Amino acid sequence: MDPIRNPYAPGAGQRPPELAGRDEQLAAFEVVLERVAKGRPERSLVLTGLRGVGKTVLLNALRGAAVRKGWGTGKLEARPGQGLRRPLSSALHQAVRELGHRDEDSVDHVLGVIKSFAHRDAGAAAKLKDQWSPGIDAPAVRGRADSGDIEIDLVELFTDLGGLAADVGKGIGIFIDEMQDLGPDDISALCAACHELSQSGLPVIVVGAGLPHLPAVLSASKSYSERLFRYQRIDRLSREAADRALEAPAADEDAAYAADALAAMYDATGGYPYFIQAYGKAVWDLAPRSPITAADVAVAAPEAESELAVGFFGSRYERATPGERDYLMAMAEVAAAQDEAEGDAVLSADVAANLGKKPQSLSPARDSLLKKGLVYSGERGRIAFTVPHFGRYLRERG
Numbered sequence: 338m339d340p341i342r343n344p345y346a347p348g349a350g351q352r353p354p355e356l357a358g359r360d361e362q363l364a365a366f367e368v369v370l371e372r373v374a375k376g377r378p379e380r381s382l383v384l385t386g387l388r389g390v391g392k393t394v395l396l397n398a399l400r401g402a403a404v405r406k407g408w409g410t411g412k413l414e415a416r417p418g419q420g421l422r423r424p425l426s427s428a429l430h431q432a433v434r435e436l437g438h439r440d441e442d443s444v445d446h447v448l449g450v451i452k453s454f455a456h457r458d459a460g461a462a463a464k465l466k467d468q469w470s471p472g473i474d475a476p477a478v479r480g481r482a483d484s485g486d487i488e489i490d491l492v493e494l495f496t497d498l499g500g501l502a503a504d505v506g507k508g509i510g511i512f513i514d515e516m517q518d519l520g521p522d523d524i525s526a527l528c529a530a531c532h533e534l535s536q537s538g539l540p541v542i543v544v545g546a547g548l549p550h551l552p553a554v555l556s557a558s559k560s561y562s563e564r565l566f567r568y569q570r571i572d573r574l575s576r577e578a579a580d581r582a583l584e585a586p587a588a589d590e591d592a593a594y595a596a597d598a599l600a601a602m603y604d605a606t607g608g609y610p611y612f613i614q615a616y617g618k619a620v621w622d623l624a625p626r627s628p629i630t631a632a633d634v635a636v637a638a639p640e641a642e643s644e645l646a647v648g649f650f651g652s653r654y655e656r657a658t659p660g661e662r663d664y665l666m667a668m669a670e671v672a673a674a675q676d677e678a679e680g681d682a683v684l685s686a687d688v689a690a691n692l693g694k695k696p697q698s699l700s701p702a703r704d705s706l707l708k709k710g711l712v713y714s715g716e717r718g719r720i721a722f723t724v725p726h727f728g729r730y731l732r733e734r735g
């Protein structure tokens with residue numbers, strides 16, 4: 338069919354033509370927005386899930402909902418080894434601009450606090466030229482959010498922002514993607530600041546997204562984090578939602594799927610959103626005409642799989658060293674051999690046994706894979722792939 342009209346959008350963070358199966362999260366967030374703007378107690382929201390399930394696009398959609406309510410919003414993506422001050426300052430600068438508060442002096446004060454918060458990044462003794470600035474013209478407000486203790490500084494910063502938002506009866510939403518990659522000090526300060534916010538009723542919320550072990554990261558940092566955040570597991574789509582993800586965009590282009598084609602698609606994709614987009618794209622291009630049939634799906638499968646092998650699996654696999662690849666392969670073998678009821682996670686001890694090595698000798702490889710975000714450990718002693726179907730990919734690649 339006409340590739341120019343192909344509606345599907347495989348790719349990290351790519352907005353899907355139809356955001357299927359997330360109505361519940363979107364509706365719940367509307368309530369959160371209303372409550373927070375009214376100063377009611379609300380927990381911050383954290384989306385967790387494997388790679389490719391649609392956390393980033395859902396986070397963006399939630400941000401869009403906040404913008405439509407007139408909120409000030411800002412987003413950042415955490416990166417390993419990078420401090421929170423700079424990206425957060427940029428995000429908050431954006432949020433203040435979006436808020437559109439009319440009183441220039443109040444806005445300049447808050448922007449000045451953001452600036453002094455950012456300046457503290459280089460350390461107190463830094464020369465002016467080393468100070469990084471988030472493009473803010475207002476003069477820095479010395480003595481506010483610049484103590485150097487990130488926890489104190491965040492609380493001061495959020496308090497001033499919350500005051501500004503409360504003035505206009507709106508809120509501030511801070512959206513943090515790949516939240517598990519924040520450093521331990523930043524995580525702990527963020528928890529403390531959210532704790533403070535929840536008590537003061539200020540209209541500021543943090544909405545995070547990250548890998549499945551993010552709740553464990555947060556609770557290891559602050560034991561009260563379980564009460565602070567509402568965790569939403571983002572998972573593969575139900576059959577019904579997966580069908581809608583494929584059918585609705587096709588219908589917009591006057592195309593359709595035969596019933597057996599939809600069944601074949603769900604079989605191949607397992608309902609994982611990234612796979613749905615990749616298969617949808619490949620099938621559309623290769624099918625001779627609408628309606629798309631199961632036979633078309635079979636013809637397009639190798640094309641879809643090779644796209645995924647490059648764009649989704651390969652780019653991650655390439656980050657692993659040869660030793661780490663052996664570890665990944667052993668994980669894949671152990672996972673294939675174990676009972677389905679045991680889930681996707683495998684015991685690190687079984688991986689070591691599979692490789693005929695002592696567990697301790699493998700901990701550098703394991704730690705490095707954890708740092709690279711290829712595997713995660715949600716439970717002590719267990720380890721799992723962050724990428725769905727990764728074990729199958731490895732076994733097939735041999």
Ligand SMILES: Nc1ncnc2c1ncn2[C@@H]1O[C@H](COP(=O)(O)OP(=O)(O)O)[C@@H](O)[C@H]1O
Pocket residue numbers: 346347348349350351352353354355356357358359386387388389390391392393394395582610611612613614
């Ligand atoms: N609810 C959904 N319905 C249909 N497609 C989706 C949905 N959520 C995500 N996708 C698609 O899945 C892919 C991965 O989304 P992304 O948000 O990057 O996942 P994650 O951040 O969890 O790794 C993208 O191609 C996106 O268009």
Ligand SMILES: [Mg+2]
Pocket residue numbers: 349350392393394514
């Ligand atoms: Mg993402």
